[in-house]
Amino acid sequence: IGLGDIYQTKTTTQxxxxxxxxxxxxxxxxHTFKIHSAFNILVDEILETIENEKADLVVMGTQGASGAKELLLGSNTVHVLQKAGCPVLVIPPKFKYEKPKEILFPTDYEIDYTGQRFRMLLEIAQTHISRIEVLHVSMGYDLTDxxxxxxSKLDHLLDKTAHLFHExxxxEIITAINNFQSKKPMNLLVMVKNKHTFMERLFIEPVIKKIGFHITIPFMVIP
Incomplete structure (x- = not known):
């Protein structure tokens, strides 16, 4: 019996x-529950399981700083967010469930909004009769055509869901998120991962810690 066998037996029991x-x-x-224990690199195993199980959503907890309630993304979480082909929902430490009645969705209107890509967000919003707060940070220029x-396409996509647009x-986008949350408490933060947006900056762990991503609510990233 090797170290891997001992480890797997212990984790399977837990x-x-x-x-x-x-x-x-x-x-x-x-709901059905399946357990899975493997002696492997965490990120690799998660990505393999997504593929094998045809997962629609990954839910991850994150440790955060010692005693902190805000969300500080660790390296494993960042790598899963970068590589997962399905939405990833990250839960801050010490978070207690609350219905996602208010959903904050920062965006720069640089992506094409499709129903399939936003299926998970729409399901959550319609199930809980949520309102989606669309937040755009203006850079001092008018929006391009x-x-x-x-x-307009996003507005149409959300036509059956309560939503408001904010300018x-x-x-800094993280400053905007923190300021918005301080004035109007949110239950869920949702962002889209694409190379043209601020999401790229969020994937650099030291930067997150430096500028203070003070999120105390679940954070979902859509690929």
């Missing part, structure tokens, strides 16, 4: 206990 607890506390005939087209003056 996972079985967690599974039993979940089944007892959250009885729902629509393409941005206006994308904004804030030129500032």
């Amino acid at each position: 996972l079985e206990a967690m599974k039993a607890k979940l089944q007892k506390e959250f009885k729902n005939p629509k 393409l941005q206006l087209y994308h904004k 804030v003056p030129n500032q």
Whole structure:
């Protein structure tokens, strides 16, 4: 028996206990629980499991700083956010569930909004009768024709969901998010990952820690 076998036996026992607890506390005939233990690099195993199980969503907890409640993305979380082909929902430490009635969606209108890409967000919003707060940081210039087209398409996509559009003056996107949240508490933050937006900056861990990504609510990234 090698170290990997000992480790896997221990984690399987812990996972079985967690599974039993979940089944007892959250009885729902629509839910089934499967446990999975592997002796592998965490990120690689998550990506393989996404592929093998055809996962629609990955939910991850994050440790954060010692005693902190805000979301500080660790290297494993960042790598999964970068590479996962499905939405990833990151849960801050010490977070207690609350219905996502208010959803903050910062965007720069530089992407094409499609129903398939936003299926998870729309399902969450419609299930919980949520309102989506669309936040755009203005850089002092009028929106281009393409941005206006994308904004109109997003408005149409959200036509069956309560939503509001917000414009804030030129500032760092993380500052804008923090300021918006301080004035109007949100239950869920949603962003789209694409190389043309501020999401790229969020994937650099030291930068996140330096500028203070003070998120105390779940954070979902759509690929």
